Amino acid sequence: MTTVVLVDDQQLIRDGFKLMLNLEPDLEVVGEAGDGKAALALTAQLHPDVVLMDIRMPVMDGLEAVRRLSAAHTASAVLVLTTFDLDEYVFQALRDGARGFLLKDAPREQLVHAVRAVAAGESLLAPAITRRLIERYVRRPAPGSAPGLLAVLTGREQTVLRLLAGGLSNAEIAADLVVGEATVKTHVARLLAKLGVRDRVQAVIAAYESGFVEPGREPLRPTGSGSSAAASRP
16 A cells, blocks of 8 residues: 655645545555645654655745655655646755656646656656756756766767657666666666666756756667667666
């Protein structure tokens, strides 16, 4: 059973999400909070798998709550709720440790998929929306940053990072590189450790901010034929 805490200052929104999630046999809403401060206390008490977090709230907003949850190294995955798909506050939440974001008017199927994905350790990186968000608010890379990033990653890890920046899941990366999904997970874990980031979202942000992936350009993607994959082996 995947447990969820809902955090939003609007009761109607919490009621709607709770109804949709509790219809699923593997999902359960175990708590609700109306502000970030209450969310911190509830998360510490219940240790949910997923926290659905609004950004604009009284007492303590979602940004500060995400920062504090990240600093506390909580195992709960935070999924940010927003009214707009391009919002500088959402980008800041991603930088601070949120696993992804979801529009409040998302259909039930999308909500359920998002909760299951982040609970399973995936980051919610919808290729089009998330890339636009990152490209809009990402800081310009410092001169010479990209070579430094290249130096710490093997050729295969660089390829995996580019595919992460393209929004691909582990299964999709495995199909493109013609390897097993377990192998992809190993590469992802290693590149996260080398970059000193906690999850895939922050790895993608680092890729853009270092200049490794350029805003406005589609991240390079192997053809799946095996030749490009072989060329990127360490």
